[in-house]
Amino acid sequence: MTTDTTKPSIAFWVIGITGLIWNVMGVDGYLNQTYKTARFKTMYSQEQLExxxxxxxxxxxxxxxxxxxxxxxxxxxxxxxxxAKTLLLIGLIAVAIQTIYNLFINPGKELYGYFEYVMLVIIPLFSLFLYWYAKKCIPDGILK
Structure with a gap:
């Protein structure tokens, strides 16, 4: 009988919980956009919403x-x-596709403000970090 002696660091839990909260906010954004909630509509101009x-x-x-x-x-x-690594890779690829669309194809890109451009940088970087971190945790013995 073997015992698991690889104990995750506090940084592992901080990164994991931060990633979880970040992605819960992403799901919330998706649901608000998809269901066209009043809260979502207050965040954008009528032209942007169109x-x-x-x-x-x-x-x-x-x-x-x-x-x-x-x-x-x-x-x-x-x-x-x-x-986790596989799912975070799928998420990273989807984020990359979405970012390319938003930067180069989206007809509303001329309406982007500072916040939208900041998010176009932060979202792919955070997604890349989460994938890299999960990949790193496998040989470290943290993920089984």
Missing amino acids: IIFNLPSWVTAIFAIAVFSSLLGCILLLLRKKE
Whole structure:
């Protein structure tokens, strides 16, 4: 009988919980956008909402894949399961596709403000970090 002697550091838990909270906020954003909630509508001008609510369905699907696979990846990370890496990779790829669309194809990009541009940098970087971290935790013996 073997015992698991690889104990995650406090940094592991901080990163995992931060990733979980970040991705819960992403799911919340997706649901608010998809269901066109009043809270979501107050965040944008009518011109921006017209563009957001008329995005191609594949862009909305990529958004869903990004947030839900990343959320599941963070849950598996906290459960110390190596499958977290695969889900975080799927999320990273979806985030990359969504970012490319938003930077180069989205007809509303001329309406972006400071916040939108900051998020276009932070979201892919955080997604890349979470994937890298999960990948690093496997050989370290933290994820099984």
